[in-house]
Amino acid sequence: MLGALAAVTRVLPVAAQSVVMIGGPMAGSVFFTRDDPGLWASEIDRHLPEIKTEAAPGSTTSVSIRTPHPMDGFKHYILKHKLLDARFRLLSQKTFNPERDQPFSRHVLPAGYRGPVYAVSICNLHDTWIEGVMIEGDGLSPAR
Numbered sequence: 001m002l003g004a005l006a007a008v009t010r011v012l013p014v015a016a017q018s019v020v021m022i023g024g025p026m027a028g029s030v031f032f033t034r035d036d037p038g039l040w041a042s043e044i045d046r047h048l049p050e051i052k053t054e055a056a057p058g059s060t061t062s063v064s065i066r067t068p069h070p071m072d073g074f075k076h077y078i079l080k081h082k083l084l085d086a087r088f089r090l091l092s093q094k095t096f097n098p099e100r101d102q103p104f105s106r107h108v109l110p111a112g113y114r115g116p117v118y119a120v121s122i123c124n125l126h127d128t129w130i131e132g133v134m135i136e137g138d139g140l141s142p143a144r
């Protein structure tokens with residue numbers, strides 16, 4: 001069955017992002033991205049969410065979000081992941097307990113969803129980070 005699963009994303013170049021651009025004026029202040037890490041330039045590697053997608057049964061797509069960030073109890077941890085659609089509407093979210101969870105979440109898109117999705121990862125000390133990928137109908141290239 002795993003052989004039937006295929007990655008269906010690619011990283012969005014900024015110019016290809018559709019309705020809402022994560023490279024807009026709030027990047028680097030309200031939230032942070034790879035290109036606009038603001039005051040947290042040294043924190044990109046631990047805070048930028050990693051996104052992987054796989055085709056799932058029923059014409060759906062499974063989206064996994066991982067933040068490569070340690071969970072140091074309630075002192076320093078990832079609070080939450082959110083998955084947003086092309087208009088930044090919330091599709092799903094997961095809240096973490098740093099005493100038992102790792103910053104990983106899995107989400108399932110509505111059947112037939114195509115277009116950009118955005119992963120949001122929130123750190124209690126280093127704020128909100130966003131990464132986007134494009135969900136393509138016939139794309140087979142990995143996200144990274």
Ligand SMILES: [Fe+2]
Binds near residue numbers: 047069076125126
């Ligand atoms: Fe952090």
